[in-house]
Amino acid sequence: MPNASTTEGFVASVAQELPFLRRYARALTGNQDSGDAYAIATLEAIIEDSSVMDRTKSARIALFSAFHAIWNSSGAPIAGAETKIAAKAQMHLSKLTRNTREALLLHTIEEFRYSEIAEIMNVPQDEAEDLVRIAQQELANSILGKVMIIEDEAIISMDLESIVSDMGHAVTGVARTRTEAVKLGKSERPDLILADIQLADNSSGIDAVNDLLGALGDLPVIFITAFPERLLTGEKPEPAFLITKPYTEEQVRIAASQAMFFSSTEPLFS
Structure with a gap:
């Protein structure tokens, strides 16, 4: 039986991994509420039966393993497809x-x-x-569509544009500030937004995205940031898709393809 100090250390290690479990769960379901419901269900299962966590594994692997046991036993997201994006997702994901x-x-x-x-x-x-x-x-x-990029660093924006263009997506443009982002988004509605959170004029990519979602309705968004802790707080709405800088090309490709599953638009290209 592990001693108290060992147990406390393990619990502390698990706590450090929770934001990343929630990130994964949201990406898996495409919805913060649904993803968080799975994370909560995992924690409840651990509290009810400590054997759910295999202490012979690292805290990170043990936590994700417990999550997958819950995920596989349920067979479907806990939260229903309450939005057009989630409903569209389930149709694609079933395939x-x-x-x-x-x-x-x-x-x-x-x-x-x-x-x-x-x-x-x-x-x-x-x-x-x-x-x-x-x-x-x-x-x-997967589905192709129109991608808008909100990024103030020229080299990164060019790299992102190259990655999504090579995937077959059309890039509507690149915005460096909140004002530019809102103007660009309203001029041509994107099917996906890639956004940094700290922009050239010290404006916020988060605020820019909120403005756009308010004006355009549901859209999948991928935040690509060097400051993930600003978004993984658990205290306010968080993005379903979050990539940490420095990113890899594969991460962007997979996140973009995954996010497109959650697009609410009708056929993106005819």
Whole structure:
């Protein structure tokens, strides 16, 4: 039996991983309420039965493993598809090979190794690798659309533009400030927004996105930021999709494809 200090250390380590579990859960469901409901259900299960957490594993892997046990036992998001975006998502997600999206998000967004994904999902490592490969192929054929970029650093905005253009998406433009972002978004409604949170004139990308969502309605948004802690507070609405700088091209590609599943627009290209 672990002693008190060991238990306290393990609990502290789990607490540090909770924001990232919630990030993963939101990306998985495409909805903050639904994702958080899964994270809460995981914590409740751990409190009710401590054996749900395998103390022989690291706190990070043990927590994500417990989450997956809850996720697999439920078979569907706890929160219903209460928005057009979530409803559209479920239609698309039903067509994906089982477990592929989970493995892909664990690998690209949370940056788990294949061996760790295998532990979390309770599958052989070669199967974990196959799941990621299949998901990459399926997402490569996902919906295409119009992407707007809110980013004040020229090199980063050019890189993002190149990545999404290579995927087949059309870039509506790049905005460097809140004012430019609102003007650009209203001039041509995007299907997806990629946004930094700190812009050139010290304006906020978060405020720019809120302005756009207020004017344009539901849109999937990916925040790409060096300051994830500003968004992962648990005290206010948080994005379903969040990438930490420095990012990889694969992270942007996967997040963009995943986010497009949650687009509320009718056929993005005819």
